[in-house]
Amino acid sequence: MNKYDVVVIGGGPAGIAAAVAAHKQKAKVFLIEREARLGGILKQCIHDGFGLIRFKEKLSGPEYVERYIDMLNQTSVEAVTLTFVSDIKQVEGGYTLTLVNRNGISKIFGKTIVLATGCRERTAKQVLIQGTRPAGVFTAGTAQYYVNILGKMPTKKCVILGSGDIGLIMARRLTLEGAKVEGVYEVKPTPSGLTRNIVQCLHDFDIPLHLSHTVTKVFGEDRLEAVEVAEVDEKMNIKEGTQRKIECDALILSVGLIPENEVAYSLDIPLDRCTKGPTVDQTFMTMREGIFSCGNALHVNDLVDYVSEGGEIAGENAAVYKNKERKLIDIKTDKNFLYIVPQKIDINAPIDKIKIYFRSIKDFDNTKFIVSVDGKVIMTKKYAHLRPPEMESVKLDLSKETLNESSVILLTLEE
Amino acid sequence: MSAEERDKLIKQNPAYGEIVCRCEEISKGEILDALNSPIPVYALDAIKRRVRPGMGRCQGGFCSPLVMKILAEHKGVKVEEITKANQQSKVLLGDTKGAQER
Ligand SMILES: Cc1cc2nc3c(=O)[nH]c(=O)nc-3n(C[C@H](O)[C@H](O)[C@H](O)COP(=O)(O)OP(=O)(O)OC[C@H]3O[C@@H](n4cnc5c(N)ncnc54)[C@H](O)[C@@H]3O)c2cc1C
Helix, strand or coil: CEEEEEEECCCHHHHHHHHHHHHHHCCCCCECCCCCCCCHHHHHHHCEEECCCCCCCEEEHHHHHHHHHHHCCCCCCCCCCCCCEEEEEEEEEEEEEEEECCCEEEEEEEEEEEEEECCEEECHCCCCCCCCEEEEEEEEEHHHHHHHHCECCCCCCEEEECCHHHHHHHHHHHHCCCCCCEEEEEEEECCCCHHHHHHHHHHHHHHCCCEEEEEEEEEEEEEEEEEEEEEECCCCEEEEEEEEEEECCCCEEEECEEEEEEHHHCCCEECCCCCCCCCCCCEEEEECCCEEHHHCCCCCCCHHHHHHHHHHHHHHHHCCCCCCCCEEEEEEECCEEEEECCCCCCCCCCCCCCEEEECCCEEEEEEEEEEECCCEEEEEEEEEEEEECCCCCEEECCCCCCCCCCCEEEEECCC | CCCCHHHEEEEEEEHHHHHCCCCCCCCCCCCCCCCHHCCCCCCHHHHHHHHCCCCCCCCCCHHHHHHHHHHHHHCCCCHHHCCCCCCCEEECEEEEEEHHHH
């Protein structure tokens, strides 16, 4: 059985960055991807806007990932595609993984594992819509695959439910392809996607965005023929009398992404209720020894630049991993945070360059981000705007603090 | 099926080692089996009922385009001719502008 220091599962931008970073630390690395090509979801994101932070350039998804694949090709990382991990077992000093591919079944050993399996889209099953189940209900990512990879149109006239980024990007894409996008309907009073996508994908194409609206019914036996939309009140209840029927041939859903963590479930790795990804410390190690997580599998990122950065954190730490006892303390937050990553700090690991990623629970203007340890403020940062769709990251140095297991690290947002 | 049996099966026909539906772990080989059976079915819903791709967490989000491609190739038709349930329940409505130019 071949043995590796680091086995990376998932060959998207997070997994590739993790593999390259682990290789830089002289680890022997194996990368597993189940699709035919490396690159993950970026393969189908042909719009530009990737890499503004990393490369100070506006790249398309495939261009961005190509740069990382080039870096990977210059290493001795072994990468396999069309390969599926069917089982993982903990053994002495690490894990054995069972792999399935066209050559048969094989086993490898990894001292550590990096989970970089990306995310999946919420589906029609997760939103309550009444009516028939005709063809013509797609998630935005699936519609994107049909258009950008297969070159096929899934609709001529559609309604988009949800204002997530993929839906916004598809609104523009479908319009450019000659389809009519009747409107984007968002149940919340604020959009879920990035402001830049609202402007560039909707405003610039005169596509209306209806906030506090939802789709209540689907019509059509074979192919979708119409949907019913309605306005909702603050409690998300339908406002009677606001229902309106719209004729269209497709309903496209952009109602959120969820970290893909089947592998983590199978290993009983504790997940965070808010991120839906594993709980990790600042080395991006999960609560299971030797198993790391990064990218959209850890938390849904809005920018791929952060995904690459997170991949590097996980890969580097997996490469230098030594099985020694952790001393974990929680990072506490006030109620103004939607989530934070990492959720814990291991005070036995380096604490001078901690990267904290967070989202606020609602829109804030002119707010102060404050870090305190045992009641003493050790860092503040001002933000002109904080919006839940836009993730923020800060660097934290705790090396000057005397920390023990009962220390209280608290993050607050002051209005 | 044990790992050894599965390994043997894949060595005979590599399509059994190509996982198409990740949620339910269904291989291309199993889908081709349904297509080569005495009563082949070419609609997405029928394949779903027989072999179960698309029944899992992502509800076919990832695999339905792949399954459609396998069905179309096997039948020797364009992917837009593969439907959800019957002739009228079309999934795709023709080429994009970019594809028309190609
Ligand atoms: C439609 C869309 C538009 C976006 N637009 C932008 C944008 O404009 N700008 C920007 O900066 N970012 C954008 N993003 C975000 C960015 O693309 C993602 O954050 C990034 O691709 C996530 O990378 P990842 O490696 O975590 O996941 P993915 O890219 O999803 O890669 C995960 C990989 O893991 C593989 N995998 C999963 N499970 C297994 C397993 N069990 N075994 C083997 N392999 C497995 C998958 O096949 C996949 O290749 C967009 C994302 C989407 C979906």
